[in-house]
Amino acid sequence: MLKLPLLFIAILISAAISTVSVFYINKNYEKIKYQEPPLIINTEKGQLQAFVGNQSNEKIDNTKNNKNKNENEQIKKEQTIKNLKSSDTKSENQNNSQITQHNKKLSEKILQNKTVIDTSNNKELKEPQFCKINKDIVPPRTKIIFNEINWAGSKNSAYDEWIELKNVALNFQDVSIKGWQIISEKGNIKIIIDKDAIIKPLKFYLIVSDKSNLDGDFKFKGNIRNEGDSLYLFDENCKLQDSIIMEGGWFYGDNNEKLTMERTKSLEWKNSKVEGGTPNFENSVYLEIEEEQKNNENNQEQNNTQNNSNQQSNAQENSEDGQEYKKLLIVEIQIKDETNSDHDFVKIFNPSEKKINLDGINLVKKSSTGKTYSIKSFGENDFINPKEYIVWKNSDFESLPANYQTTQTLSENNSIAIIKKDKGEIIDSVCWGEGENQFKEGDCLPNPYSKLERKKQNNEFIDTQNNLNDFTYDQQSPNNQNSENQQQKNQNQQEQQDQNNNQTYNYLDVVFSEIAWAGTKASSYDEWIELFNNTQTDIDLSGWKIKGEVKGEIKLEINLQGTIKSGDYFLLERTDDNTISNIQADLIFTGNLLNSGMNIRLLDPQNNIIDELSFENGWPAGDNDKKLSMERKNLKISALPDNFQSFNGNFVINPEPLDAKNNKILGTPKHENSK
Numbered sequence: 001m002l003k004l005p006l007l008f009i010a011i012l013i014s015a016a017i018s019t020v021s022v023f024y025i026n027k028n029y030e031k032i033k034y035q036e037p038p039l040i041i042n043t044e045k046g047q048l049q050a051f052v053g054n055q056s057n058e059k060i061d062n063t064k065n066n067k068n069k070n071e072n073e074q075i076k077k078e079q080t081i082k083n084l085k086s087s088d089t090k091s092e093n094q095n096n097s098q099i100t101q102h103n104k105k106l107s108e109k110i111l112q113n114k115t116v117i118d119t120s121n122n123k124e125l126k127e128p129q130f131c132k133i134n135k136d137i138v139p140p141r142t143k144i145i146f147n148e149i150n151w152a153g154s155k156n157s158a159y160d161e162w163i164e165l166k167n168v169a170l171n172f173q174d175v176s177i178k179g180w181q182i183i184s185e186k187g188n189i190k191i192i193i194d195k196d197a198i199i200k201p202l203k204f205y206l207i208v209s210d211k212s213n214l215d216g217d218f219k220f221k222g223n224i225r226n227e228g229d230s231l232y233l234f235d236e237n238c239k240l241q242d243s244i245i246m247e248g249g250w251f252y253g254d255n256n257e258k259l260t261m262e263r264t265k266s267l268e269w270k271n272s273k274v275e276g277g278t279p280n281f282e283n284s285v286y287l288e289i290e291e292e293q294k295n296n297e298n299n300q301e302q303n304n305t306q307n308n309s310n311q312q313s314n315a316q317e318n319s320e321d322g323q324e325y326k327k328l329l330i331v332e333i334q335i336k337d338e339t340n341s342d343h344d345f346v347k348i349f350n351p352s353e354k355k356i357n358l359d360g361i362n363l364v365k366k367s368s369t370g371k372t373y374s375i376k377s378f379g380e381n382d383f384i385n386p387k388e389y390i391v392w393k394n395s396d397f398e399s400l401p402a403n404y405q406t407t408q409t410l411s412e413n414n415s416i417a418i419i420k421k422d423k424g425e426i427i428d429s430v431c432w433g434e435g436e437n438q439f440k441e442g443d444c445l446p447n448p449y450s451k452l453e454r455k456k457q458n459n460e461f462i463d464t465q466n467n468l469n470d471f472t473y474d475q476q477s478p479n480n481q482n483s484e485n486q487q488q489k490n491q492n493q494q495e496q497q498d499q500n501n502n503q504t505y506n507y508l509d510v511v512f513s514e515i516a517w518a519g520t521k522a523s524s525y526d527e528w529i530e531l532f533n534n535t536q537t538d539i540d541l542s543g544w545k546i547k548g549e550v551k552g553e554i555k556l557e558i559n560l561q562g563t564i565k566s567g568d569y570f571l572l573e574r575t576d577d578n579t580i581s582n583i584q585a586d587l588i589f590t591g592n593l594l595n596s597g598m599n600i601r602l603l604d605p606q607n608n609i610i611d612e613l614s615f616e617n618g619w620p621a622g623d624n625d626k627k628l629s630m631e632r633k634n635l636k637i638s639a640l641p642d643n644f645q646s647f648n649g650n651f652v653i654n655p656e657p658l659d660a661k662n663n664k665i666l667g668t669p670k671h672e673n674s675k
Contacts, residue, residue: 130183143241149231159209164277181234190222259277363375365414376408381592392406394407415435432446454471508611514629525574533568537566545557548591560587
């Protein structure tokens with residue numbers, strides 16, 4: 001009888017121990033189930049493993065199995081603990097459900113988490129960080145550019161989309177684009193060049209859709225929207241290098257004809273001339289120009305007349321056979337003067353017998369550290385006449401007349417060069433001091449105090465292709481007397497400038513009296529503008545500006561200087577003083593007057609509008625075919641369309657004004673307009 005109570009007591013103690021064990025496991029699980037687990041991915045095996053604290057799921061399962069085994073032994077020992085066991089089973093089921101739910105959450109988190117551990121090489125794999133778009137930043141476009149975009153696909157497949165990049169680096173060096181990004185504003189395209197990729201000078205890199213069977217240098221996911229999208233090109237440091245800003249549809253390209261959108265040498269966009277474009281090859285718009293040049297040369301040989309188009313003449317002047325541009329010479333350089341270290345200029349001379357089109361030619365410099373910078377990039381409308389000069393200056397050098405000005409500067413230990421960009425060819429170069437990796441032509445000159453000048457022999461510039469032989473340089477400052485005179489001159493100029501800036505001008509004090517927007521018979525590029533002073537006093541035009549706009553975009557900007565006398569005219573000629581060959585220009589300007597029309601404003605130094613022509617929808621007078629100028633009838637009233645007429649010849653000027661080819665100018669430059 002004593003064994004039965006003892007057995008019963010033993011059973012109760014065993015049941016109590018089992019209950020405490022379950023309670024202990026539940027409590028321990030409560031402690032660990034909310035710990036954040038490290039997430040592990042084995043990229044070699046393609047498996048996901050989730051760990052909870054320091055105990056794996058396998059360990060938890062073993063605990064469960066051992067517990068079940070103990071419970072089975074308990075059942076065998078005594079049926080009387082059935083209720084207790086039932087309670088334990090219920091608790092255990094709840095525990096298993098919690099573990100299963102937790103593992104499900106782990107799996108979901110593995111799929112959502114941005115950072116995981118790659119157990120194949122113990123590296124963290126992070127989501128790519130994409131560059132941020134800022135539409136206000138203007139890209140430099142001096143290394144790599146978007147060269148051609150095929151957004152329409154091909155007739156074989158709409159997926160045959162691609163983006164072509166081109167190396168246009170001014171220093172003609174290889175450019176690595178590893179780590180560069182292309183991002184679209186709509187988010188369809190996010191490309192990172194994640195492999196070694198180098199683009200040779202003036203060569204291409206083709207990025208093709210991964211859905212296309214076309215060969216390319218790199219594949220991208222996503223698609224280029226047919227409706228248009230803005231594209232941004234960033235370097236490995238997220239500095240913007242190029243962009244295509246789209247407010248509506250694509251500028252060019254054709255979905256029906258499957259034409260691509262190609263860039264011209266002046267970085268404008270055009271339709272490709274061939275179906276499917278020219279992937280990894282020079283753009284078809286270039287090829288068309290070359291073919292046109294050849295045709296023009298043939299026509300000129302056959303006709304041997306002066307009736308060819310201006311474009312034909314320009315093509316012949318800049319033809320590959322002549323290559324007159326190779327004769328351009330740098331003849332004078334100034335890196336400072338007595339008053340200002342930024343009073344810099346470069347003078348270039350054309351020693352040939354032909355007018356040279358400067359399209360594709362750049363004036364560049366290398367700093368003392370060997371970095372290359374563009375001073376001036378010339379375009380298709382820039383020319384230099386035979387035996388004449390063009391001058392570039394720093395924009396702070398206001399007192400110096402010049403054809404071109406930019407904010408670039410020159411200093412000690414620099415070098416400069418004239419470069420034919422598309423051929424990677426140095427036409428002429430000069431170096432001074434001891435800068436790194438200088439442009440050279442023989443030996444570098446010592447640092448001058450101020451100026452370098454090319455020597456002459458028999459009234460011709462010397463060019464032995466050695467700087468030390470070809471140039472003279474000043475080693476010391478001019479004498480004190482000259483310096484004092486210069487300082488007094490500058491002071492007088494500043495006083496005059498201050499007086500001019502404080503002067504008040506009225507509407508129509510100075511007006512646009514005549515505009516030859518169509519050019520001349522010699523060249524459509526030979527445009528000219530005439531101003532007239534309606535007041536009784538001379539007016540200093542320093543600080544005045546002419547601005548030309550189309551739909552709010554600046555197309556022309558001219559900084560005026562010089563004096564327009566009372567009741568007299570002021571003549572501006574484009575590019576050079578040969579536009580009207582027998583009348584001297586008061587100012588040379590760059591840029592062009594659009595044949596389709598412009599809004600043009602004349603602004604005083606306080607930015608007040610003194611005269612305004614609102615003709616962006618078309619000029620009210622003048623003739624492009626006959627090259628007639630547009631004349632103002634009444635100089636005292638506003639620029640309404642009916643206040644203008646085309647030159648009608650009813651006015652005799654003696655001698656007759658002539659163009660660059662001695663044709664009669666069909667206008668009245670610096671004279672009263674025709675009646």
